[in-house]
Amino acid sequence: MAVFIADRIRSAFDVCQMSRRELDVTSQSEVRSLFSKGYYDILIHTAGTLNAGRVTEISPDNWIRDIEVNAIGTFNLLHHALKRNPKTRIVLISSTAAFNSYNDWTSYCIGKYAQVNLARALIKDDYKIYCFCPGAIDTKFRAGLQIVNSNVMSLEEACEPILTSLTDDLLAPGVYLYRKGEGLKNMECQPV
Numbered sequence: 001m002a003v004f005i006a007d008r009i010r011s012a013f014d015v016c017q018m019s020r021r022e023l024d025v026t027s028q029s030e031v032r033s034l035f036s037k038g039y040y041d042i043l044i045h046t047a048g049t050l051n052a053g054r055v056t057e058i059s060p061d062n063w064i065r066d067i068e069v070n071a072i073g074t075f076n077l078l079h080h081a082l083k084r085n086p087k088t089r090i091v092l093i094s095s096t097a098a099f100n101s102y103n104d105w106t107s108y109c110i111g112k113y114a115q116v117n118l119a120r121a122l123i124k125d126d127y128k129i130y131c132f133c134p135g136a137i138d139t140k141f142r143a144g145l146q147i148v149n150s151n152v153m154s155l156e157e158a159c160e161p162i163l164t165s166l167t168d169d170l171l172a173p174g175v176y177l178y179r180k181g182e183g184l185k186n187m188e189c190q191p192v
Helices: 003-011 028-036 060-084 106-124 155-167
Strands: 040-044 089-093 129-134 175-176
Touching: 003 155, 028 060, 040 060, 040 155, 060 089, 060 106, 089 106, 089 155, 106 129, 106 175, 129 155
Parallel strands: 040 089, 089 129, 129 175
Antiparallel strands: none
């Protein structure tokens, strides 16, 4: 997904794309170092991990790693990006899993739920945050899951609203859920 998005925006933006080998989002020092060198007008955060396994079966290290990448890594990026440039447009790629509970994806669901709630909190502080929660997408990530799903979106379908958020100010900052064949659903924070 990251490569697809980068390829689509290169003609309009100067793109600095970093792989997991180049930046460990869970490392405070690496993320701090990245943002000490400059600031970014747009940050698109696509990093994510999923180590499937039921709570009693999964390796605790793998469960914790999912939380570190999906939740703490997101915090690290947002903290340093917005401190450096409060006007940074942030695009987070979360998942419909943030709104679900799967017995063998607990760490992934929790990490993606954290992304959604970080976005909601920052939107309340008037930061320009777009948190997209797509359903199943045809990516290498998905291929490794070996789960049958007839509603898998193509990369083009999944990335269309993400690409729109980069240039179209008609889409308000928010948390958006969408699946194959469905439009964006704004998941407004409803206080209890």
